[in-house]
Amino acid sequence: MRALVLDYSLSKLAEREVMAPPDPLEHEVRFRVLEAGICGTDRALSRFDIGYPPHGESTLVLGHEALGQVEQAGSASGFTAGDCVVPMVRRPCPEPCPRCARGRWDLCATGQYTERGIMGAHGYFADVAVDDARYLIRVPAAIRGVAVLVEPMSVVEKAIGAALRAHEEEPRTAIVIGCGPIGLLAALALKARNLNVIVTSLEEETNPRAAVARQAGLEYTRQSPPPADLVFEATGAPEAGFQAVRLLAPCGVAVILGAMNGAGTFPFRDLILGNRKVIGAVNAPRQSFEDAIRDLQRMDRRVLSSFIERRPRGEVFASLSANPPQAVKLVHVLDA
Ligand code: BGC
Numbered sequence: 001m002r003a004l005v006l007d008y009s010l011s012k013l014a015e016r017e018v019m020a021p022p023d024p025l026e027h028e029v030r031f032r033v034l035e036a037g038i039c040g041t042d043r044a045l046s047r048f049d050i051g052y053p054p055h056g057e058s059t060l061v062l063g064h065e066a067l068g069q070v071e072q073a074g075s076a077s078g079f080t081a082g083d084c085v086v087p088m089v090r091r092p093c094p095e096p097c098p099r100c101a102r103g104r105w106d107l108c109a110t111g112q113y114t115e116r117g118i119m120g121a122h123g124y125f126a127d128v129a130v131d132d133a134r135y136l137i138r139v140p141a142a143i144r145g146v147a148v149l150v151e152p153m154s155v156v157e158k159a160i161g162a163a164l165r166a167h168e169e170e171p172r173t174a175i176v177i178g179c180g181p182i183g184l185l186a187a188l189a190l191k192a193r194n195l196n197v198i199v200t201s202l203e204e205e206t207n208p209r210a211a212v213a214r215q216a217g218l219e220y221t222r223q224s225p226p227p228a229d230l231v232f233e234a235t236g237a238p239e240a241g242f243q244a245v246r247l248l249a250p251c252g253v254a255v256i257l258g259a260m261n262g263a264g265t266f267p268f269r270d271l272i273l274g275n276r277k278v279i280g281a282v283n284a285p286r287q288s289f290e291d292a293i294r295d296l297q298r299m300d301r302r303v304l305s306s307f308i309e310r311r312p313r314g315e316v317f318a319s320l321s322a323n324p325p326q327a328v329k330l331v332h333v334l335d336a
C-alpha cells in the first residue's frame with residue numbers, strides 16, 4: 001500500500017510503497033483511511049525536529065489525525081464494517097504503569113509510551129490501518145464531514161477540563177492565544193460553555209484565519225486583551241507562553257499547549273500573590289474524544305467546515321512546508 005513516510009536514514013519525506021498491515025485479529029479492526037489532517041506536530045516531524053520510527057526500523061509512517069471507515073472488524077471488536085472511526089494517538093507503555101493500566105496513557109509517567117505517526121509507531125497517512133478496537137472511537141455518521149477535527153478537539157477538551165478543575169471559582173472570561181486549529185476549536189468550545197472569549201494572535205486582520213475566527217462569531221484582536229480567568233496558549237511560541245502567564249487575572253489558570261522552551265521572565269511572585277496557576281496538557285483520554293464528538297455535534301456545522309481546506313493526497317508535501325498555512329486546518333483526502 002502507499003504511505004507517506006519519514007525516512008530517518010536519508011532524512012527524507014516521501015510517498016512510498018510499504019507493507020500493508022496483517023488481517024485484523026478478533027479484537028482488532030482494519031479501516032480504510034479516508035482523511036488525514038496536518039498539524040504543527042506533523043510539520044515539526046517533517047523537519048526531523050521531533051519523533052522517531054518504531055524500534056528497529058528506519059522509517060515512520062506519518063499522520064495522527066485520521067478519519068477511517070471500517071473494512072473488516074474482528075468478531076470481538078464491537079465494530080461493524082462501514083462504521084466511521086477516529087483512532088486515538090497514544091499507546092500505553094509496555095509494562096504498563098498504573099496510569100496506562102487504568103486507560104490514562106495520556107498521563108503516562110514512564111515516557112515509554114508510543115504515539116502513532118509521531119513516536120515509535122506508524123501513523124495513518126496510508127491506504128489502510130489496523131488497530132486494537134480499544135484505541136478506536138466510533139463517530140456518528142452525522143458529523144462525518146468534520147470528524148477529522150475530533151483528534152485536535154480531544155486535546156482541547158482535555159485542556160479545558162484541566163483548566164476548569166484547576167480554577168477554584170467560576171471562570172467567566174477566557175483568552176485564547178493563537179488562531180490555528182487548536183486555538184479556534186478551544187475558543188468555540190469555551191464559548192459553548194458561556195465564557196466570554198477573546199482570541200488574540202499575530203495574524204493581520206486581513207489574514208483568512210482572522211476572518212474565519214470572526215465569521216465564527218469570535219472576538220479577534222492583535223492587541224493585548226485585558227486579563228482573564230482562563231488563558232490558553234495555542235501557538236507553539238515561547239513568547240506566547242509568557243504572554244499567557246502575564247494575562248492571568250487573580251486565581252486565573254493558564255494552559256500551555258504548544259509553546260517550546262524559551263528564555264524570558266517568569267512572574268513567580270505574581271503567581272503566588274494572585275493564586276495564579278500554570279498547567280500543561282498533552283494528548284487526550286477516551287473521555288475527551290467522546291466530549292469532542294459531543295461538542296462538534298452541537299457546534300455550527302458551517303463554522304466547523306469553514307476551518308477545513310481539503311486537498312488531494314499528493315499535495316501533502318506543500319501542506320507540510322506551508323508554515324503557517326492560511327487555512328485553519330489542512331486535510332488530505334486519501335481514498336479518492
Ligand atoms: C497530538 C497529540 C500528541 C502530541 C505530542 C499532538 O499533535 O495531537 O495527540 O500527544 O502531539 O506528540
